[in-house]
Amino acid sequence: MRSRRRVEAAARATRLPKGASIPPFRLRDLAGRRVAVEDFRGKCVFLVHWSPQCDFCGLIAPEMSRRQAEFREHNVQLVLVSHGDAESNRKLAEAHGLECPILLQKGVGPLGTIEAFRHLGTPMAYVLDERGRVVQPLAVGADEVPILAREVAAGRAFRRRLPGERPLRESRIERAGLRAGTPAPTFRLPDVYGQTVSLEHYRGRRVLLVFTDPHCEPCDRLWPHLVRLHRRHGDSHLALVIVGRGEPEENRRKAEEYGLQCPVVVQRRWELSREYGIFTTPVAFLIGEDGVIERNVAKGSNEILALARELRTVVAGSIRRGKKRRSAESRPRPSLSPE
Structure with a gap:
């Protein structure tokens, strides 16, 4: 638990501020084509740091899949920036019905990685506007990323907050186990x-x-x-x-x-x-x-x-x-x- 908190703290310490431009990149997708950040100009982007070997990515994959249609309604493109090989990423995408671009990070530099996610864990996510600028702070972990996805799907991620209004993802899902007196979730x-x-x-x-x-x-x-x-x-x-x-x-x-x-x-x-x-x-x-x-x-x-x-x-x-x-x-x- 301590190591996880250290990772999250490090991620927040190095995150891009609101209004910053995402560093340029040109990564290969699952078909081997080069894809650049400029290719998404004119669309907002929900950019997720991803890995098929990450259990927490697998945990939130159904949520990402369910939100795809809502993303499209709000002119948002879901993009997974992933590790691993094309086949393992393709299997995970097919298993959950993910139809979004999946870009593979291999190596260093703009042709091999996205600098904004370098040295960071998975899953994490930024929301970018039509010009590639950060509009929401970095979402960290399997609790915050799905909540940010819901905000994006509802169109709330792009409006100004009212004074004193807190983002939904400041809430945290339970990780210490349900307490005595709680109805047991059925299955x-x-x-x-x-x-x-x-x-x-x-x-x-x-x-x-x-x-x-x-x-x-x-x-x-x-x-x-x-x-x-x-x-x-x-x-x-x-x-x-x-x-x-x-x-x-x-x-x-x-x-x-x-x-x-x-x-x-x-x-x-x-x-x-x-x-x-x-x-x-x-x-x-x-x-x-x-x-x-x-x-x-x-x-x-x-x-x-x-x-x-x-x-x-x-x-x-x-x-x-x-x-x-x-x-x-x-x-x-x-x-x-x-x-």
Whole structure:
């Protein structure tokens, strides 16, 4: 988290001021053609620093795709200034329906990079007017860039703000996890065998929702404990649902390696993690019978294991109390005969 904040602080320290002209560039697009900043004169430009290897770029790609028609209505051209090879960029664009120019940065100088994004991370974005001048401060990260995109799509990015009016992107999306007392975001996701799993199916039961990644070593330490938890209490007292990140096949192999029988649903990148406000693994949320989050998020294997141990104790106690109650109810009651 500290390193991310340092990157954002450095980006803001080196950003172009409003009214500055974007430095000239001539980069190749996916077809190999040279594209210059002058080619977009007469249009406003939503210029996004991008990478197909950036998980956060993948996270906001659907938002960028949805805004394309609205951009066109306001004479705005979406342009992705990307890293990586043409094929990986083409695949990401096709997966999300991105029809905008994608310019590849390879090397240094105006023929190899855009100086305004040099040494900066992804995603970041500028809005340029018809003459290539900055009209909005640099948007940094997967929270600010989509908000700026909404401002552009609504035409708000190009008007003067009223005195005291703050830009929408000064708000921040949750990154520390949804708090206890928050309704758990519902979902319908495919599991590793292609069956649809819905959180609503578990209404009336407590759910331990665990976010994992097949390439996450701390997640690997959790698997044996999750298997035992599900075997002991997964029948009716506590539902365990795993949210694996990445490819279904990799998550299926991981579940089968440890013999896990509970549902393992798949998010390709961070789609559901975004809804729950945290972008790391492993983390876990305890959801009550009413669909409300009972505890603040458990982060890391140690906190999740501590929560699992506590749940085993609580569930075991509940089972014992239920048995005693049923036993008491089944005992014959003494009859009261008149004297």
